[in-house]
Amino acid sequence: xxxxxxxxxxxxxxxxxxxxxxxxxxxxxxxxxxxxxxxxxxxxxxxxxxxxxxxxxxxxxxxxxxxxxxxxxxxxxxxxxxxxxxxxxxxxxxxxxxxxxxxxxxxxxxxxxxxxxxxxxxxxxxxxxxxxxxxxxxxxxxxxxxxxxxxxxxxxxxxxxxxxxxxxxxxxxxxxxxxxxxxxxxxxxxxxxxxxxxxxxxxxxxxxxxxxxxxxxxxxxxxxxxxxxxxxxxxxxxxxxxxxxxxxxxxxxxxxxxxxxxxxxxxxxxxxxxxxxxxxxxxxxxxxxxxxxxxxxx
Numbered sequence: 001x002x003x004x005x006x007x008x009x010x011x012x013x014x015x016x017x018x019x020x021x022x023x024x025x026x027x028x029x030x031x032x033x034x035x036x037x038x039x040x041x042x043x044x045x046x047x048x049x050x051x052x053x054x055x056x057x058x059x060x061x062x063x064x065x066x067x068x069x070x071x072x073x074x075x076x077x078x079x080x081x082x083x084x085x086x087x088x089x090x091x092x093x094x095x096x097x098x099x100x101x102x103x104x105x106x107x108x109x110x111x112x113x114x115x116x117x118x119x120x121x122x123x124x125x126x127x128x129x130x131x132x133x134x135x136x137x138x139x140x141x142x143x144x145x146x147x148x149x150x151x152x153x154x155x156x157x158x159x160x161x162x163x164x165x166x167x168x169x170x171x172x173x174x175x176x177x178x179x180x181x182x183x184x185x186x187x188x189x190x191x192x193x194x195x196x197x198x199x200x201x202x203x204x205x206x207x208x209x210x211x212x213x214x215x216x217x218x219x220x221x222x223x224x225x226x227x228x229x230x231x232x233x234x235x236x237x238x239x240x241x242x243x244x245x246x247x248x249x250x251x252x253x254x255x256x257x258x259x260x261x262x263x264x265x266x267x268x269x270x271x272x273x274x275x276x277x278x279x280x281x282x283x284x285x286x287x288x289x290x291x292x293x294x295x296x297x298x
Contacts (some may be wrong), residue, residue, distance in 0.1 A: 156283065208246050
């Protein structure tokens with residue numbers, strides 16, 4: 001196809017002619033037609049044809065080597081053996097749990113023995129101190145010291161008081177095995193918040209000394225929840241929870257007629273076993289007293 005053609009035109013002046021070169025409109029579409037009819041470059045097409053003729057253009061899939069199969073099987077066997085070795089049998093886990101429980105009980109017994117020894121030494125110290133103050137004719141100082149120790153919880157206190165015993169519902173112990181293994185929490189068991197309500201109610205009713213399962217409650221005591229155990233003075237307590245308080249004769253009436261009495265009623269409706277009794281009780285001293293302030297007396 002000729003891209004141009006010649007057209008002879010007559011000029012305005014007579015006797016002369018002029019040739020005019022006119023572009024063929026179809027020539028501009030030649031490139032588009034070639035791209036549509038032959039999308040592959042001719043050189044690339046020739047090279048591909050030669051490779052196909054020699055067999056170089058065929059894609060060869062590598063076969064599965066026996067060494068590769070053996071390696072995969074060996075890795076699978078090793079992974080399975082490692083997973084089996086990491087899994088602790090139930091019997092071994094039960095034995096470890098029993099060993100840990102025995103260690104905890106042994107440490108607890110040693111701690112109780114140490115606490116009894118500390119109490120005996122404290123009693124001996126108090127006796128020697130009282131004798132020394134009496135010989136020095138400072139009986140008033142001895143009385144003030146004794147009163148301060150009772151207020152701070154450093155000395156045991158005996159007198160008329162109230163005892164409140166709270167036991168978890170019967171199904172709470174059965175549901176303990178179904179509780180969350182990470183926290184050990186049981187919705188049916190008594191919580192530290194419940195125990196705090198009872199203790200605060202006794203204080204507001206006029207109690208002068210309070211203890212829970214033998215743990216003296218002072219201004220530095222902590223009553224909190226840790227897993228399935230209630231900690232008082234960082235010592236775990238177990239049901240039944242015995243709250244002992246020393247106070248005036250009308251303490252029981254104030255306690256039962258106030259908010260704490262209503263709270264105990266709600267606990268009874270939740271199948272908690274609660275009993276209250278009045279009589280002479282003893283509130284023990286706190287195990288450890290840290291002296292923060294002191295001044296000499298002359």
